[in-house]
Amino acid sequence: MKKRLNHTLDPSDWDALRTQGHRMLDDIFDYMQYLRERPVWQPAPQEVRDRFREPLPAKPTDIDAIHQAFMQDVLPYSVGNAHPGFMGWVQGGGTPVGMLAEMLAAGLNANVGGRDQIPLEVERQVLRWVRELFRFPESASGLFVTGTSMANLIGVLVARTSALGTGVRKTGLLADGTRLTAYASAAAHSCVKQAMDLSGLGQDALRSIPFNEHGEIDVAALESAIAADRSKGFKPFLIVGTAGTVDCGAIDNLTILADVAQREDLWFHIDGAYGALAVMAPDVAPRLAGIERADSIAFDFHKWAQVQYDAGFILVRDGQMHYDTFASPAAYLQRETRGLAANSPWPCDFGPDLSRGFRALKTWFAIKAYGVERLGKVISGNCALARYLGDRITTEPMLELLAPISLNIVCFGFRSADADRVNNNIVIALQESGIAAPSTTVINGRLAIRVALFNHRTTVDDVDALLRATLDFGHAETTGTSHKEHE
Numbered sequence: 298m299k300k301r302l303n304h305t306l307d308p309s310d311w312d313a314l315r316t317q318g319h320r321m322l323d324d325i326f327d328y329m330q331y332l333r334e335r336p337v338w339q340p341a342p343q344e345v346r347d348r349f350r351e352p353l354p355a356k357p358t359d360i361d362a363i364h365q366a367f368m369q370d371v372l373p374y375s376v377g378n379a380h381p382g383f384m385g386w387v388q389g390g391g392t393p394v395g396m397l398a399e400m401l402a403a404g405l406n407a408n409v410g411g412r413d414q415i416p417l418e419v420e421r422q423v424l425r426w427v428r429e430l431f432r433f434p435e436s437a438s439g440l441f442v443t444g445t446s447m448a449n450l451i452g453v454l455v456a457r458t459s460a461l462g463t464g465v466r467k468t469g470l471l472a473d474g475t476r477l478t479a480y481a482s483a484a485a486h487s488c489v490k491q492a493m494d495l496s497g498l499g500q501d502a503l504r505s506i507p508f509n510e511h512g513e514i515d516v517a518a519l520e521s522a523i524a525a526d527r528s529k530g531f532k533p534f535l536i537v538g539t540a541g542t543v544d545c546g547a548i549d550n551l552t553i554l555a556d557v558a559q560r561e562d563l564w565f566h567i568d569g570a571y572g573a574l575a576v577m578a579p580d581v582a583p584r585l586a587g588i589e590r591a592d593s594i595a596f597d598f599h600k601w602a603q604v605q606y607d608a609g610f611i612l613v614r615d616g617q618m619h620y621d622t623f624a625s626p627a628a629y630l631q632r633e634t635r636g637l638a639a640n641s642p643w644p645c646d647f648g649p650d651l652s653r654g655f656r657a658l659k660t661w662f663a664i665k666a667y668g669v670e671r672l673g674k675v676i677s678g679n680c681a682l683a684r685y686l687g688d689r690i691t692t693e694p695m696l697e698l699l700a701p702i703s704l705n706i707v708c709f710g711f712r713s714a715d716a717d718r719v720n721n722n723i724v725i726a727l728q729e730s731g732i733a734a735p736s737t738t739v740i741n742g743r744l745a746i747r748v749a750l751f752n753h754r755t756t757v758d759d760v761d762a763l764l765r766a767t768l769d770f771g772h773a774e775t776t777g778t779s780h781k782e783h784e
């Protein structure tokens with residue numbers, strides 16, 4: 298009888314599972330250690346895709362078989378952002394330490410929405426470090442979220458509460474009738490526009506301000522847009538500055554934006570998805586001057602700080618305003634001064650999520666294990682590598698730089714009469730070769746090969762290999778010979 302009431306999912310043979318677990322750990326360590334020997338990316342054959350069309354399993358499958366399926370059909374076919382040759386998009390490489398921390402967090406299975414538990418203290422510890430990094434006051438609040446897309450949305454919502462008061466949470470925007478407008482550079486990430494949409498303010502309420510030849514927001518245009526809106530009866534409420542644009546790595550002039558926001562009495566939010574954490578790199582930090590004056594900063598630990606996905610963060614100067622934007626009373630969330638309902642306020646009071654994973658643990662591990670200096674050196678190193686690539690491009694007659702190198706993103710092209718088509722094909726050929734994975738973007742109407750150096754594993758050799766292959770594929774494209782002949 299008692300036995301029939303036992304439905305646990307734990308194994309009957311823990312030792313066997315332990316052995317299996319060690320094998321899995323070894324396999325994934327091997328993956329990380331010998332990553333360089335693999336292609337950055339390879340397209341998955343149809344038969345592999347087809348293996349993910351099984352009917353819903355009613356009966357158990359042996360875990361060793363599932364692990365083998367993972368090794369064979371999943372592991373070789375990811376995007377490859379952990380690989381040193383991955384240069385396509387703004388993505389971090391992850392670290393072995395972060396991987397181990399993720400495993401520990403999974404074992405604990407903590408729900409970090411609230412309650413009296415030390416995992417909340419770990420998250421608060423990271424918040425204290427973040428305040429220190431950005432020189433924010435102790436009253437500033439912060440929260441781990443999925444990524445900067447969510448962090449930007451939270452920034453917009455707190456700014457809205459600041460402009461309209463907490464009443465808007467109950468009545469909605471229509472009841473208030475105020476027509477709020479926000480401002481960001483045309484080079485801002487598309488998720489800023491999405492945040493306006495999701496918050497109910499609407500995409501049209503975001504004014505897209507032109508940027509200058511360095512990719513930084515045009516401040517004169519910003520000021521006249523604000524003035525024009527005021528004269529038409531709109532209520533400007535928010536400026537979004539970008540610290541590190543996706544296209545070419547530009548940093549808006551944050552000090553001037555802080556001045557404008559102060560003078561105009563607007564909320565100053567910074568999308569620092571990858572660039573904000575460059576405050577850890579002494580040679581880049583001065584370019585972020587003014588970031589300490591923001592009302593809120595959105596950024597990702599999973600990009601330049603190499604923490605495992607996902608680990609976004611929102612930091613808000615006015616912790617009370619942040620709390621007032623999200624906190625809601627509910628009987629089952631009743632707070633006490635003792636017992637499991639103590640330790641208020643909880644993370645769930647600062648964002649839309651109630652159940653939350655323990656993102657703080659891998660971040661706490663990474664910051665402790667590597668220290669800010671070493672993490673900063675990765676950032677400085679990626680920027681130095683970008684300058685090296687820029688120098689090589691300028692001395693190479695067949696190549697041309699298509700945008701100034703601001704940080705760690707290099708946009709360039711292979712010279713040809715039919716440059717857009719040729720460069721597009723070069724990028725596809727590079728990706729399919731497994732040598733390197735850059736992406737494309739459009740700069741001043743021209744298609745550019747875009748190299749974004751975010752991976753701590755990328756070296757001069759990887760950049761040299763990229764250049765060599767780019768030239769080979771470029772010549773093959775323009776002379777009509779096949780790639781293979783040039784390998």
Ligand SMILES: *Cc1c(COP(=O)(O)O)cnc(C)c1O
Nearest residue numbers: 387444445446486541543570597
């Ligand atoms: C990556 C990025 C985002 C989006 O962040 P996610 O973590 O992918 O949600 C927003 N803004 C900028 C500048 C980015 O680089």
